[in-house]
Amino acid sequence: MSRVHPAVLPEDIQVLERGWLSSNSVLMHGRGDEGALLVDSGYGSHAEQTAALLRSALAGERLRLIVNTHLHSDHCGGNARLMAEHGCPVWIPPGDYAAVQVWDEARLSYALTGQRCERFTPAQALLPGQILEQGGRAWQCLAAPGHDPHSLIFFEPEAGLLISADALWERGFGIVFPELDGEPAFEEVEQTLDLIDSLDGVRWVIPGHGAVFRDVHAALSEARSRLAFFRQHPERHTRHAAKALLMFHMLEVAHCSRAALSAWLDGTPIHHRMWALHFSQIPLDSWTESLLQELARAGILTLSEDAVRCR
Numbered sequence: 001m002s003r004v005h006p007a008v009l010p011e012d013i014q015v016l017e018r019g020w021l022s023s024n025s026v027l028m029h030g031r032g033d034e035g036a037l038l039v040d041s042g043y044g045s046h047a048e049q050t051a052a053l054l055r056s057a058l059a060g061e062r063l064r065l066i067v068n069t070h071l072h073s074d075h076c077g078g079n080a081r082l083m084a085e086h087g088c089p090v091w092i093p094p095g096d097y098a099a100v101q102v103w104d105e106a107r108l109s110y111a112l113t114g115q116r117c118e119r120f121t122p123a124q125a126l127l128p129g130q131i132l133e134q135g136g137r138a139w140q141c142l143a144a145p146g147h148d149p150h151s152l153i154f155f156e157p158e159a160g161l162l163i164s165a166d167a168l169w170e171r172g173f174g175i176v177f178p179e180l181d182g183e184p185a186f187e188e189v190e191q192t193l194d195l196i197d198s199l200d201g202v203r204w205v206i207p208g209h210g211a212v213f214r215d216v217h218a219a220l221s222e223a224r225s226r227l228a229f230f231r232q233h234p235e236r237h238t239r240h241a242a243k244a245l246l247m248f249h250m251l252e253v254a255h256c257s258r259a260a261l262s263a264w265l266d267g268t269p270i271h272h273r274m275w276a277l278h279f280s281q282i283p284l285d286s287w288t289e290s291l292l293q294e295l296a297r298a299g300i301l302t303l304s305e306d307a308v309r310c311r
Helices: 044-058 079-086 093-104 184-196 216-232 234-253 258-266 268-277 286-297
Strands: 013-017 025-028 038-039 063-067 089-091 131-134 137-143 152-156 161-165 206-208 255-257 300-304 307-311
Touching: 013 044, 013 258, 063 079, 089 093, 137 161, 184 216, 216 234, 234 255, 234 268, 234 286, 234 300, 234 307, 255 258, 258 307, 268 286, 286 300
Parallel strands: 038 063, 063 089, 161 206
Antiparallel strands: 013 025, 025 038, 131 137, 137 152, 152 161, 255 307, 300 307
16 A cells, blocks of 8 residues: 555645555645755655655655654665655654764664665764754654664644654554563653653644544544553563564565565564563464464465465
8 A cells, every 4th residue: 555645634744545554644835945854764665655655746846855763774765765756855863873873783783684775875973852843833842762772753832733653552552572682662652652642732633554533532542552561471572573574574565475474584583582572481483373373264364384474
């Protein structure tokens, strides 16, 4: 699925929605000859699709800047492709700035998760507390750790617009990656949810994945319920993350042999790390097969003796 989200938002704001493999991209049109700004660029395998959607949405307007909420590959994988076409700079959160400059794929999680991101060079860091001016709007840049320690969200109080990235979805939030390293971060998730709850007058939430929604209080209630469950049962969070990793890979490749999937998992350190964190009492192969079977029962994958396919 790919689309420019229906015009329920102010006319200067467009959301490019491409399906779960890529994050949503938010296009902020400028005034006069100011040029447009894009928040997040999706996953690398969708880069050409993103470029075409963006070209259509710009309708001749100049793209002056790309900013990233955080540097997971599904949010910044299109940066290099769009920079090449539009000649615009990229601003990123400060926590990963040094790692991007030297392209340390271990620190950036790409090697850890077996995901791809074409190298790009940012122009500057975008700091929490900074005001991002665009199209006559003043967007507050707010630190939102939890899903990612360095993530930002953006709030525009006049129109009540919140770009929540993976800190808040309509039904939950993104995987809490530090927890998969054994680093406590559920408290940071709660603090970020409290921050969002404290924002006055949120009328539209543009999440990192999924459709734009309005009922921020219902979403926060759902997120807090989920967080409480994961705190009580951290192994369930890890299992959820392991299934999400598998699902993400299968969305990218669509189908592969069992042998190819096993080889990919063998070369993906986070899969082994999640198993070791809570599930090492059973063989790794058995645990992996249980994840695949659960995804099959949920209607996400089709399994055969020799192959795995996305439905």
